[in-house]
Amino acid sequence: MKPRETKNLNGADFRMSASDIVQTQNLTKTYGDMNRVNKVDLHVEEGEIYGFLGPNGAGKTTTLKMLLGLIKPSQGTVKIFGESLSKNRPSILKRTGSLIESPSYYGHLTGLENMRVMQRLRNVPDQNVDEALRIVRLENHKNKKVEQYSLGMKQRLGIAMALLAFPKLLILDEPTNGLDPAGIGEIRELIKSLPSRYGMTILLSSHLLSEIEQIATSVGIISEGNLLFQGRMSSLRAKSRTAISLKTFDNVTAERLLINQGFSPIQSGGRLEFHNLEDTDVAEINRLLVSRDILVTRIEERKKNLEDIFLELTGKERSL
């Protein structure tokens, strides 16, 4: 991958390479006899927006918590910035911002005071506080007590606190929870802009495929603790291949005939399905069947969308 030039908050240039920022090996978390996370090998490259996708209870939050050292893995290793988390936790966390599960806040303090708490811990200048509040558009509400904030505002404050030190790695667990559609759009655009504006690598989790599809450059799909797919978003999209579906009055005879003629039909739901067919092949199949008095009642083109692929991978047929 060609190095990309970006700017950090202070405008200084730096280069990003394609090295792994987050790397886990055999990461496992067991509760009782159950593996909540099972041998997950996560690879997040520098400068990318990695979408960690999975249904509710798939093990996303547990995995992210292990990356931050909030819970201890039962097995496996975590490397962040090429350093072992168990050996260099403070140095890693200094360069990492996070928002895990629900936003964290002191309700009796104002938004600004909450930011000051993080500022003291992170030891960053006032400029960062102003900038982070401006980014999440909370500057006009900063003097209001957080207990009076709406859920969306609390979520924005959580994001601002995670952004405060403009870290190299930003881990966001379901960051659009509680936001209205306009807010979701804003946060999405914000997240998309962070790698190029501030040189951040973003690892965000969601159970919403549409959200990940619009933001992520890479994706990891987890279900029941197992990482089912990991790769570039483009490779996932490439799986959304087109199929030709054909319905006849006698599918069994039609299938036998077409196999003899060198085609590869698959019986699926009372229809014959074909992959990678040219237009001429479709015409030839139709001609063959009609010439043998097998009447064709439907010829349809079916394209698998990402949702179909996701459901196929996770085995979930319900709404997520």
Add this chain to the structure above:
Amino acid sequence: MINTIGLEYFKIRRKKIWIMITFFIAAEILWAFMSTSMSIARNPDHAVWESVIFSISSMNGLFMPIISAIVVSRICDMEHKGATWKMLVATNVSRSRLYAAKYICTNSLLLYGILAQTVLMITFGMIKDFPGGPPLYLLTRFIGGTMLTTLAVTALQQWISMAIKNQAFALCLGMLGGFIGMTAGMFPSIARHMFIWSYYLELSPVTFLYAESSSTYMEQPMGLGIVVAALIMTFLFYIAGNIHVSRQEI
């Protein structure tokens, strides 16, 4: 570390913990001064500095465990309520440092309460015109003994308040401690020494000798064994709590 302690003070703004301590101490002092005044009215020989020091020490057995439980609970509960503990732990500041900062912050607030008691005792003695000036030695021992017991009590309370989200447990423990502290004088010494809450009286510089005809206040020699026991309990409660909370999964 100074920064982390400063952060604890910053976080408790608007919590009115100072005011709450002041009200509790005021109620305790009022009660103690009324009973001392009545005692003096019945027996003018009790108009001595020792009487008020003993009265406050015995009242502390009831009040201090409860005040400590409430203060610790208020300081720890804000981390549970807003789920901020995970946010703090996800920064590069160690859990042990955050735990220590809370402990120091709590005890500095309670030290304020103990010092307030001392100042009010001196004021009461001067108003009542007790013989001699304020007994600095006894008052210093009172501050030291009360603070040492408080250090152990808060170590135990912080452990419970941080480890268990539901603060009802911590507050119940405080109330149980108050009950034990109040009734400690009725237990045999071996039983008394097992409960940290009875140490407010054990480490008091003054004791009260009951006799059939007359009873008197007298200076209680400082028991090195009791001091060591309180120190050991402080150390054990603090270390156990720190290790437990630091290893707890969030």
